[in-house]
Amino acid sequence: MTYPREKTFTEENLSAVLASRGAAGAASEPDLNAIKRRAGGIRRRRWAIAVAAASVLVLGVTLPVLRSPEPTVAVPGPAKADVLPLPEYEGLPLLASETATQTGTKVTLRFRPASEQTKIVLRCERPMSIAYAIERHRGGVSSAGGVCGPDGARSRYDDKAFEEEWTTREHVVTFWVFPPDAPVLRDSTAQRDCREAVCDGKYRLSPSTVDDLARAVGKQPGAWSVAVYDQR
Numbered sequence: 001m002t003y004p005r006e007k008t009f010t011e012e013n014l015s016a017v018l019a020s021r022g023a024a025g026a027a028s029e030p031d032l033n034a035i036k037r038r039a040g041g042i043r044r045r046r047w048a049i050a051v052a053a054a055s056v057l058v059l060g061v062t063l064p065v066l067r068s069p070e071p072t073v074a075v076p077g078p079a080k081a082d083v084l085p086l087p088e089y090e091g092l093p094l095l096a097s098e099t100a101t102q103t104g105t106k107v108t109l110r111f112r113p114a115s116e117q118t119k120i121v122l123r124c125e126r127p128m129s130i131a132y133a134i135e136r137h138r139g140g141v142s143s144a145g146g147v148c149g150p151d152g153a154r155s156r157y158d159d160k161a162f163e164e165e166w167t168t169r170e171h172v173v174t175f176w177v178f179p180p181d182a183p184v185l186r187d188s189t190a191q192r193d194c195r196e197a198v199c200d201g202k203y204r205l206s207p208s209t210v211d212d213l214a215r216a217v218g219k220q221p222g223a224w225s226v227a228v229y230d231q232r
Contacts, residue, residue, distance in 0.1 A: 082150055083123040085227035089152075092119055092229035098175070103129060103222035104214055106176045113167050115231045120155040122148035122177070124224040130178040133157040134207050135171060141207050148177065148224065155226070176210055177224045182217050 085097040095114075098107035103126065122131050127149035134143045135157075144156035157173065160166060178184065183202045185191045194204045203213045 083125050083223050083225050085121070085123065085225050086152075089119050089121055089227070089229040092117065093232055095228045095230045095232075097225060097227035099223070099225040100177065101223050102219045103177050103179045103224065104182075104217045104219045106174050106214070107226065109173050109175060109226055109228060110170060111228045111230075112170045113161065113228075113230050116161045116166060117231060118158050118161040118166070119229040120158040120226065121152050121229065122146075122155055122175070122224065122226050123150065123152045124148040124177055124222065125150060126180055126222040128180040129222060129224065130180065130182050130184055130205075131155065132176045132178075132205055132210055133173055134176075134210065135160075135173045136207075137169075137171075139165075143207055145205055175226045176214065177222070178213065178217055179220045179222060182213065184213065 084099065085094060087094055095118075096109055096111040098109050100107050103124075120133075124131070128147050129149065130145070131148045131153075132143065132145045133155055134141065142157070142160055144159070146156050147153065155175075185194055185199065185202045185204050190199070190202075191204050193199075197204060197206075197209045197212065203209050203216075205213065
């Protein structure tokens with residue numbers, strides 16, 4: 001038994017069949033070229049959407065995370081060499097010393113004098129800086145003020161070396177140095193006439209006001225040192 005072979009149609013056969021169906025009218029005839037163009041447009045749109053999605057994915061992975069820079073904190077440098085304590089002073093060797101990198105600050109110096117020839121020397125980076133010394137001891141409170149500069153200046157506190165019991169105990173003295181323009185009453189007459197902690201916007205320097213002055217002035221540039229010289 002033989003079976004009829006299936007017919008195959010080419011594009012030309014399909015066009016001929018469609019053309020033979022004239023009963024439907026020319027207006028209902030499908031436009032193959034239009035169908036092909038629409039199919040191509042659909043493929044192009046799908047491709048564009050796929051590319052855009054891939055781009056978003058890539059950007060989402062590769063975009064760097066921006067971080068705010070870490071805040072920096074200014075750190076004072078070491079004391080300058082021109083204000084460091086000298087190894088000796090007027091033939092007396094160095095007994096004890098302390099240094100600071102800023103004015104408006106204090107240091108505490110401990111020493112046990114060996115004689116009444118004790119010398120206390122301040123060396124300050126800024127000329128005419130204001131210096132102040134305080135010691136609280138069994139007999140009360142002792143203090144002394146003055147000025148200092150790069151060449152060094154004797155602290156008036158070493159005048160205490162001629163007082164009784166100077167060599168019989170360890171001394172713990174707090175030294176302050178303030179900038180030259182600190183609001184301090186410098187004239188002795190003005191200090192004597194001032195009955196308050198502050199007069200005309202300036203401090204009457206004393207053990208009870210020195211901390212308030214330090215808060216008002218704040219820490220400022222200006223290295224300094226204090227050194228004690230005595231016999232060994």
